[in-house]
Amino acid sequence: MTQINDSQRSDGIQALVNDSDFLKELLQSFLQEHLESEITEFLQAAPYERAEKRKGYRNGYKPRMLRTRVGTLNLLVPKDRDGCFQTGLFERYQRSEKALVLALQQMYLQGVSTRKVTAITERLCGTEFSKSQVSALCGRLDTELEAWRNRQLSGQYPYLIVDAQYHKVREDHRIISKGVLTVVGISREGYREVLAVQCAPTENESTWATVFRKLIDRGLKGVQLVISDDHKGLCNAIERYFQDCQWQRCQVHYLRNLLSTAPKKLSKILADQLRDIFNAPDRETAHNRVKKMVCLYAQKSPKVAQYLENTAEEVLACFNFPEEHRRRIRTTNCLERLHEEIRRRTRVVRIFPNQNSCLRLVSALAAEHHDTWVSGYRYLNMEPLAHENITIAQNLVTPKPLTLNPILQNF
Structure with missing residues (x-):
């Protein structure tokens, strides 16, 4: 044999x-x-x-x-x-499927459905439905999703990942972009959870402040690090509501921003040098590599040197946390992937008939992923964080998040 x-x-x-x-x-x-x-x-x-x-x-x-x-x-x-x-x-899948069908039904009833939407609606739920039936279904599903969005939070969430996505919505006979503000937390047990999903007319300090205030009212505590891009309004709200926390600027967004200030011919070498900084074994090594880059580009590309000098500190907060966690807390990729999956599922709707329809479907999809996350594998082993007992006071280097102070002031 x-x-x-x-x-x-x-x-x-x-x-x-x-x-x-x-x-x-x-x-x-x-x-x-x-x-x-x-x-x-x-x-x-x-x-x-x-x-x-x-x-x-x-x-x-x-x-x-x-x-x-x-x-x-x-x-x-x-x-x-x-x-x-x-x-x-089927309970895990019912919310998102109901929300999708309801969005299509509402489009159909408002007379804005295309042949494609009509065909999908007929296949999923038949054509025998009325405004009253749709309204009743919306009411039941909205009650369930609102309870999920407003649930009390227990335990601690050392890491928060924050970002927004945009969807097309019909409003007052116009098609406008509506922001959906999302917060994902990593619990003390190491599991990811969707903590907040909220529609907003725009992404600014006021709308993010509302999200954070509601989270705190629901029991959010134990936050040590907030990861986001450098949107000014968002950063101001983070500084206002999480004063004792550190802030990690998303390294992926930072790389794109830096490359936008540089000549195209320098893009590849700049990206490689930045990744060397991001992958440094410790904070001191990362700082030294930043200093070398600033000196290297002072004459070659002053804009790049100035940008690094003013902002590099913002992407190094992850070095104050366990090495085992850094790759997953240095970017917003975790939340970006969730947003990509939501966009994939909402693509069939294209333009939501109203804001409630948008919030309903996005919430249902987010809740579906939340259920999968909390019942699935542990995203991070949190023992190193508990062992090190990291706090801002214990760190030898205390960053000043959300400021533009130069990191090379002691040169």
Whole structure:
């Protein structure tokens, strides 16, 4: 018999993992078994089992589709004779699917649907719906999502990641961009959570202040680091509501901003040099590399040198935290990926019929990801942070976030 070596076995496993049909069949089989175990537990008896504690009998199945990341699954949901059994399996997906369908229905009813939207609406929910039905569905879903957005927060959130995204919304016979302000927290246990989702006419200090004030009222505490881009209004609100915290400017945004001040021919070498700073083993090494860059570009590109001198401190706060955490707390990438996934799902709507419709769908999608995060893998091992007990007072170098003081004032 031919021996299968470890490499061949590994290649075979990898091929299966990359096979979407295989993953789809595997997930469908697993979820079908889950449904069977749910009704067995509900009835307190397996099929054909004679049991004194039995609470009812099975009564066939009803087909149900479930859209997942590996494709649409065709499942058979068990029924009982009394019609009392309800599975909890679909709850995670129901909010976002309802919100999407409602957005399409509202577009259809307002007479702004395209043939594509009409076709999708018919396929998802049929054409037999009225304004009163849509209004009732909106009310129920909005109540559920509002409760989720306003839930009390318990525990501590050492890291906050903050950003905004924009969606097209119809308002007063115009199409305008509405901001959706989002805050993701990393808990003391190391899990990501969506803490805030709020619509705003624009992104400024006032709107961000409202978001932060509500978070604090809901019980937000234990924040040590806030990660964001350098939007002036946002930074002012951070400084106002998180005075004892450090601020980390997103290194990805910073790189783009710096390159915009430089001649195009310097872009590649500048990017490489900046990454050397970002990947430094410690804060002192990062500072030394910044100093060298400033000296190097003082004559070659004064704008680059000045920009570095004035702002480099803003991207180095992550060096005050455990090395194991730095790659994930130095950018807003975690939140950017969430926004990309939300945009992918909202693309079918294109232009929301109103602000409530926008907030409803974005909230539902954010809640779906929140549920996945808190029930999934641990994003960060927080033991190093607890061990080091990092505070601003304990750091030898205390940054002054949200200011433009030069870092080379002691030269």
